[in-house]
Amino acid sequence: MTTIHVLNGPNLNLLGSREPETYGTQTLANIEAKLAAICKAHSVSLQFRQSNHEGELVTWIQEAGRASEPIIINAGAYSHTSIALMDAIKGTNARVIEVHLSNIHAREPFRHHSYISGAARGIIMGFGALGYELAITAILSDIAISAK
Numbered sequence: 001m002t003t004i005h006v007l008n009g010p011n012l013n014l015l016g017s018r019e020p021e022t023y024g025t026q027t028l029a030n031i032e033a034k035l036a037a038i039c040k041a042h043s044v045s046l047q048f049r050q051s052n053h054e055g056e057l058v059t060w061i062q063e064a065g066r067a068s069e070p071i072i073i074n075a076g077a078y079s080h081t082s083i084a085l086m087d088a089i090k091g092t093n094a095r096v097i098e099v100h101l102s103n104i105h106a107r108e109p110f111r112h113h114s115y116i117s118g119a120a121r122g123i124i125m126g127f128g129a130l131g132y133e134l135a136i137t138a139i140l141s142d143i144a145i146s147a148k
């Protein structure tokens with residue numbers, strides 16, 4: 001059974017507690033529950049994780065990469081700073097979808113560039129928690145196409 005890895009970066013554990021105007025009201029646990037239900041309905045397994053540590057995210061990307069399993073990543077602020085995450089993604093042949101809750105291009109200039117984007121298959125941003133569901137849909141569709 002394919003596993004979809006959903007990786008969340010720094011401070012996303014605070015989701016739903018502050019800044020609802022930017023990030024919405026859903027908690028990470030809410031998002032995980034929704035994705036788990038979608039994955040169950042499609043007979044795929046879900047590995048949903050969050051870390052405030054860059055190296056841990058690198059390790060998880062490598063782990064998914066070794067298994068050639070798809071990754072959905074919201075790297076949080078590391079998106080704008082981390083060459084290590086970019087290298088980890090480039091070093092895998094895993095399919096990677098970048099997600100952001102907010103539209104980073106409508107925010108401060110320092111958020112406009114993401115090191116993840118150039119290494120990702122696609123990017124979904126600005127739709128809040130729905131973005132994660134859209135990313136799962138995209139991956140499920142990719143899996144279905146590659147199984148044909």
Ligand code: CA2
Pocket residue numbers: 010011012014015016017018019023074075076077078079099100101102103104111
């Ligand atoms: O829009 C996104 O998903 C971001 O990846 C979220 C990051 C931010 O640094 C990126 O520029 C865009 C921040 C996540 C922090 O989330 C919080 C949620 C509630 C309260 C405080 C932080």
